[in-house]
Amino acid sequence: MRRIRKPFVLMNCGMSLDGKISSVGGDSSISCEEELVELHKLRCSFDCILIGIGTLLKDDPLLTVRRVPCENRPKRVIVDTRLRFPTNARMLSSEGEIIVLAGSRYPEEKYSLLEEMGVKVITCREVDGRVDLRDGLVKLSRIGIESILLEGGGELNWSMLSSGLVDEVRVSIAPVILGGRGAKTLVEGDGFAEVSKGIELDLIEYKRVGRDLVLRYRVLRPRDEYLEVTG
Numbered sequence: 167m168r169r170i171r172k173p174f175v176l177m178n179c180g181m182s183l184d185g186k187i188s189s190v191g192g193d194s195s196i197s198c199e200e201e202l203v204e205l206h207k208l209r210c211s212f213d214c215i216l217i218g219i220g221t222l223l224k225d226d227p228l229l230t231v232r233r234v235p236c237e238n239r240p241k242r243v244i245v246d247t248r249l250r251f252p253t254n255a256r257m258l259s260s261e262g263e264i265i266v267l268a269g270s271r272y273p274e275e276k277y278s279l280l281e282e283m284g285v286k287v288i289t290c291r292e293v294d295g296r297v298d299l300r301d302g303l304v305k306l307s308r309i310g311i312e313s314i315l316l317e318g319g320g321e322l323n324w325s326m327l328s329s330g331l332v333d334e335v336r337v338s339i340a341p342v343i344l345g346g347r348g349a350k351t352l353v354e355g356d357g358f359a360e361v362s363k364g365i366e367l368d369l370i371e372y373k374r375v376g377r378d379l380v381l382r383y384r385v386l387r388p389r390d391e392y393l394e395v396t397g
């Protein structure tokens with residue numbers, strides 16, 4: 167079996183002190199203005215920005231670089247098994263390539279509609295009825311993507327972390343506590359039953375940005391450097 171180097175993946179998120187990435191009311195504007203400038207600088211240095219369809223449906227983000235000058239235009243990639251991508255999404259009317267990593271079954275009409283709108287749909291294998299992210303990363307690598315800025319949400323963060331696909335984690339912690347049982351946290355998913363099974367991290371940077379505290383970690387375990395290519 168052939169192996170290829172996995173694209174570098176940095177998971178980045180703004181959260182409250184209690185780990186919420188959105189309030190119970192669905193408000194996710196948590197980071198301060200200075201941190202948003204840092205985020206746009208980061209975006210500019212990556213080949214693509216990756217989000218889950220949950221985030222697209224909730225936040226309708228543009229995922230462009232607007233706050234700093236930038237020659238690079240990172241591709242916007244959405245993981246969306248059954249093509250729930252809304253045809254009135256704001257990102258469709260902004261410049262830059264949009265790619266959907268879809269599963270192996272989806273409505274053909276929606277596929278044609280999205281392609282007509284300029285969205286590139288890449289069909290991937292599925293695991294447990296969702297996009298097989300390893301296959302997705304192999305396919306992104308084949309179109310020249312070497313670096314990925316993962317911008318959530320919680321479900322996709324869990325899948326990427328627990329599959330060993332994340333190399334570094336950067337969080338900006340805003341000095342606010344949001345609470346709320348239903349409010350999304352940095353990492354959702356099934357979780358680990360034992361602390362010893364958790365994702366192990368090594369702190370590599372900490373700094374204050376405006377009113378926020380930014381922490382950057384290297385993932386120690388689980389983390390893969392290579393992806394197996396089948397077919």
Ligand SMILES: NC(=O)c1ccc[n+]([C@@H]2O[C@H](COP(=O)([O-])OP(=O)(O)OC[C@H]3O[C@@H](n4cnc5c(N)ncnc54)[C@H](OP(=O)(O)O)[C@@H]3O)[C@@H](O)[C@H]2O)c1
Pocket residue numbers: 178179180181186187188192193194196217218219220221222224225245246247248250295296297298299317318319320321322323325326350354
């Ligand atoms: N503060 C921040 O920086 C920040 C950043 C991003 C998001 N957010 C917040 O996060 C929330 C959205 O998070 P979320 O957890 O609901 O959604 P999400 O992680 O953005 O998207 C999850 C969805 O992606 C699809 N998916 C396909 N394959 C997957 C796989 N292998 N693993 C996981 N997901 C897969 C699934 O839908 P299908 O089965 O239909 O494909 C799944 O429901 C929003 O409230 C948003 O505001 C905050």
